[in-house]
Ligand code: FES
């Protein structure tokens with residue numbers, strides 16, 4: 001590697017390119033199963049999905065299935081979802097479902113082939129004719145294989161690598177910069193999934209930069225130009241609103257809730273923008289925030305400057321939430337600005353965060369097919385205690401009716417990108433060196449795991 005490449009790869013500020021194999025090669029996709037997915041911490045569900053002892057979910061990644069179980073009120077364990085006898089998958093994932101879920105109950109985990117069963121701690125509880133093994137069958141032979149599991153922000157993460165670093169260390173600096181949002185106090189509002197004919201990275205990258213907004217979501221440009229900074233944060237990355245001259249706009253305007261729009265009347269613009277996001281994204285804000293914005297024209301005089309409108313709105317939101325018994329997190333404007341608009345959590349999660357809500361995406365390979373992925377979009381929100389809606393995974397065909405206008409617009413690019421990446425005429429990605437560094441950073445970090453595909457300076 002030449003000297004220039006070293007400098008470039010520090011902060012990704014120079015124009016870089018990277019090859020298409022990561023998206024299109026079958027060999028690469030097979031290798032990913034071993035070199036990436038078997039080595040990284042990955043989000044496998046939320047704690048709220050397994051509230052009672054014995055509750056379990058499964059998480060499928062490439063050809064692996066992982067069983068995640070609440071073993072005690074304060075303990076979660078994870079196992080490879082395979083019977084140690086002759087390898088039957090222990091818990092069956094129902095056809096067409098996004099993983100299995102249930103409660104092990106008194107039956108424990110029972111293998112339907114020869115009846116071996118396992119307790120919540122993964123130990124063998126029942127095994128017919130043990131004496132036939134002539135005393136050689138130890139507990140190590142007959143227990144389930146454990147997988148590392150930990151939680152952050154209410155998410156359950158698993159890692160199949162026995163030598164993995166602790167989750168917290170893996171997630172930094174994202175974890176510390178996002179902790180003030182208190183995602184662990186949010187609960188599912190909706191969770192939808194669908195299978196796309198594109199690589200998991202193509203689907204994820206459709207949500208990693210606002211550089212695409214002008215062309216893909218032209219209806220939103222009336223609220224601003226969506227110019228954004230984009231940063232490598234170790235394995236992870238974040239972005240936030242900016243101006244083309246980098247910094248004229250108030251630094252606090254980097255987040256979703258700090259956007260005031262560009263119309264003459266900041267009150268009306270804020271109300272319109274919140275309403276439009278609620279209706280066309282179905283997330284990235286909440287009904288309480290939308291309602292508080294709608295009152296701005298009555299509560300503030302005409303000509304109120306945008307920062308004041310914005311401040312008044314946030315204070316109203318806090319008061320409205322307090323009246324509902326929902327605590328607004330202790331988060332400063334500075335903390336919100338530093339966290340920015342959205343995060344990429346390596347390898348396959350994208351989070352758009354707010355003080356009482358988050359919208360996040362997860363994409364995964366479908367088996368090891370480079371041309372297929374499982375895509376999920378989830379909204380979580382803070383609710384008054386006991387008013388959290390009951391949700392299930394909903395398979396939703398990628399129509400505007402099912403996903404609303406904005407996300408459906410993002411979908412419209414994905415399969416076309418996958419097709420285009422295979423074109424003989426495509427010379428390699430040209431990510432924007434300022435606004436799309438998160439994407440380049442994903443490929444830089446992938447290359448470290450895969451041993452191939454390092455971004456290189458654009459000649
Ligand atoms: S494969 Fe599970 S009991 Fe035989």
Ligand SMILES: [Fe+2]
Pocket residue numbers: 206207212213216217406410
């Ligand atoms: Fe988009």
